[in-house]
Amino acid sequence: MITCKSAISLIEPYLDGELDAAQKAEVEAHLNECANCPAIYRRLNELGTDLRTLAPRYAAPEHLQRRVLSAVRKEARPKPVWSLRPANAWAIAASVLLAVSVGWNAMLLRSQKNTMGNTTAEVAQEIVSSHVRSLMGAHLLDVPSTEQHTVKPWFNGKLDYAPDVKDFAAAGFPLIGGRVDYIDHRPVAALVYKRREHVINLFVWPSSSPLAAPAAANGFNLVAWNNAGMTYCAISDLNQAELRQFAELYK
Amino acid sequence: MGQAILPAAAFQAAFSSCAQVCRPASAAWDNGIFPLSSMDETTKLALFEQTIVPHLNAAYNLARWLTRNQHEAEDLVQEAYLRAFRFFDGFHGGDGRAWLLAVVRNTCLTWLRRNKSGGSSVEFNEEVHAPAGGQENVEERLVKNAKIDALRKCVESLPVEYREIVVMRELEELSYREIAEAAGVPIGTVMSRLSRGRLRLLDCMEAK
Numbered sequence: 206m207i208t209c210k211s212a213i214s215l216i217e218p219y220l221d222g223e224l225d226a227a228q229k230a231e232v233e234a235h236l237n238e239c240a241n242c243p244a245i246y247r248r249l250n251e252l253g254t255d256l257r258t259l260a261p262r263y264a265a266p267e268h269l270q271r272r273v274l275s276a277v278r279k280e281a282r283p284k285p286v287w288s289l290r291p292a293n294a295w296a297i298a299a300s301v302l303l304a305v306s307v308g309w310n311a312m313l314l315r316s317q318k319n320t321m322g323n324t325t326a327e328v329a330q331e332i333v334s335s336h337v338r339s340l341m342g343a344h345l346l347d348v349p350s351t352e353q354h355t356v357k358p359w360f361n362g363k364l365d366y367a368p369d370v371k372d373f374a375a376a377g378f379p380l381i382g383g384r385v386d387y388i389d390h391r392p393v394a395a396l397v398y399k400r401r402e403h404v405i406n407l408f409v410w411p412s413s414s415p416l417a418a419p420a421a422a423n424g425f426n427l428v429a430w431n432n433a434g435m436t437y438c439a440i441s442d443l444n445q446a447e448l449r450q451f452a453e454l455y456k
Numbered sequence: 457m458g459q460a461i462l463p464a465a466a467f468q469a470a471f472s473s474c475a476q477v478c479r480p481a482s483a484a485w486d487n488g489i490f491p492l493s494s495m496d497e498t499t500k501l502a503l504f505e506q507t508i509v510p511h512l513n514a515a516y517n518l519a520r521w522l523t524r525n526q527h528e529a530e531d532l533v534q535e536a537y538l539r540a541f542r543f544f545d546g547f548h549g550g551d552g553r554a555w556l557l558a559v560v561r562n563t564c565l566t567w568l569r570r571n572k573s574g575g576s577s578v579e580f581n582e583e584v585h586a587p588a589g590g591q592e593n594v595e596e597r598l599v600k601n602a603k604i605d606a607l608r609k610c611v612e613s614l615p616v617e618y619r620e621i622v623v624m625r626e627l628e629e630l631s632y633r634e635i636a637e638a639a640g641v642p643i644g645t646v647m648s649r650l651s652r653g654r655l656r657l658l659d660c661m662e663a664k
Contacts, residue, residue, distance in 0.1 A: 217651055221625065223632055252658055256626040259600070260607045265516035269530050273512060273537045274505075280541055281501040333496065340548045404548070423496040424545035442545055 207231050212242050220246075220253055329418040329427065329438070331388045336406045336425060336440045339384070339395070345404065346382035346397055356383045360394055368394035368409040369435070373454050378405070398451070405441040405451060412436040420445065428452040504544050507552040508537070514553050514628050515560045521623045522564040524612050536563040554630055558638040561620055568616060610660035618653030625650055 207215070212235040218224050219232045236243050339345045348359040357370040363385050372380040378398045386395040386408065393410040416429040416436050426445045429438040430452060437455065441448055515536060519529040540547075540559045547555050611619060620639060624630045636643045 217654070218632075218647070221632065221650075248658055249654060252654060252661070253626060255603065255607060255661075256611070256622070256657075257629075259604045260611060260627060261604070262513075262627055263517045263520040263529070265512045265533070266530070269516060269533060270509075270512055272530070273534050274509065276534050277504065277509075277537055277541050278501065280538055281497055337496070337499075423500070 207235050209235075209239060209242055212236070212239065213245060216242070216246050216249060220250055326417055328389045328416060329422070329429075332406075332408055332418070332427070332438050332440055333422045333425060335386050335388060335395070335408070337423070339386070339397075339406055340404060345384070347384035349382040351380055351382075353380055356380065356396070359383065360385070364392055364394055366411045366435075368396065370396060371455060373398070373451070376454055377401075378451050378454065400441070400443050400447055400451070403441050403443040405439055405443060405448070407455070408438045408440075410436055430456060432456060500544060501541075504541055507547070508540055508544070508556050511553040511556050515556055517627060518557055518560050518620070518623055519564050521611065521627075522561070522568065522616060522620060528567065532563050532567055533560065536560040539563060551634065553628070554634040554638050557624065557628065557630070558640070561638055565616070606661060606664040610657050610664070613660060614653055614656060618649050618656065621646055621649045622653045622657070 212232060215224065215228060215232050219229060224232065236246055348356055350356050350359075351372070351374065353370045353372045357367065360368060360370075360383065368383075370380070370383070374380065378400055381397050381399050383394060383396045385392045387393070388408060388410065391410070393408055396407040396409065398405040398407060411434055413431055413434050414436070415431055416438055418427040418429040418438055420427060425440050425442055426448045427438060427440045428445075428448050428451075429436065431437070437452075439448055439452055439455075443451075512533070515533050516529060519532045519536070520526065523529050523532060536556070536559045540556055543559070611622060614622060621635055624635045624638060625632075630638065632643050632646050635646045639646065641649075
């Protein structure tokens, strides 16, 4: 049986739907028996009902949606460096891009092709997309475990190689699990670490060609390295310095 | 054991220029090179429009209650959306509304601190959803309108740290945990502020 004092402190969480079934039952039992608490309950309940049904819920004016959308879309579009009449600007932008892309492609064609025939830039791009997907959806971990001896055997039978699973909890990079992801047309191991609230995805697959990963893409930092016939690529929203520290530990 | 890293800034600058121009070209060239930056920006915008933009009413409602001023609320909501878009990489899924409200709240509180006098409370219900009904007679409607007005004034008179929590709980119906995240305070603080805010509201309503 709860006292009036604890019942009073539970009335609001009760009305707010924040109690579990046992606590709810206790509050209800008390309200049935107590002489004073039901009045407090009724006043608070009435206030809540009034606020929810009568207090103004201000709806955004129609023009605000258009304003916000156009501001955000403008923000998403990179700003022009110089100002010209629109038609000329597009034409110049297009030719500059064309020139740059020819150069870029020529460079990439000289760059190494990996075993599956994709350029390493494409692989880096897949890594970024895979990292974003892992954060947006529920599919961050197939095997949630902080124990490297659980994570490593989990990959057996799912991959035709054994990724090197290490835990750096002591250094502030705890292992939180792993999953199988699909990069460059093959299943690869993704080991998932944390640094404070930042998630680090470390992709590991057998390949000795260096990965031309940009140091940053879409707000994420990347560090790639090769070791003993494996390619490693770590990606996170963590700052570059700490991500490199993580990479150094791993090496 | 070599680290292969390209200058990211140059990479981004070269290819994020414009999706419309890049796309057709990228198909003709080595497909898939451009999208690393330009398509991710497009994807980011699409995701943002899916997960965050739909909560515009909640954003505006909170801003309107915090500033007590329609025009300031509109400007601050726009500012908050731009900030939200810039920090969208920090949104790791979950409830977009609670995440957005945290940004709106911070934007509004910064503005309130800069404008210590606070917003003015002028217009009455100018853009509020019209309350349902019509069956009730004139007298009932007058009583109801008086109550709505009293509620509005009482909530507006709350100190902002109580007001934001009352609005998030009663009008946006966020859970204690979501409010704690949005307001950046522990759950215990949410509960005590909510409780004190409600006591003040009860006193205020009784005085009306």
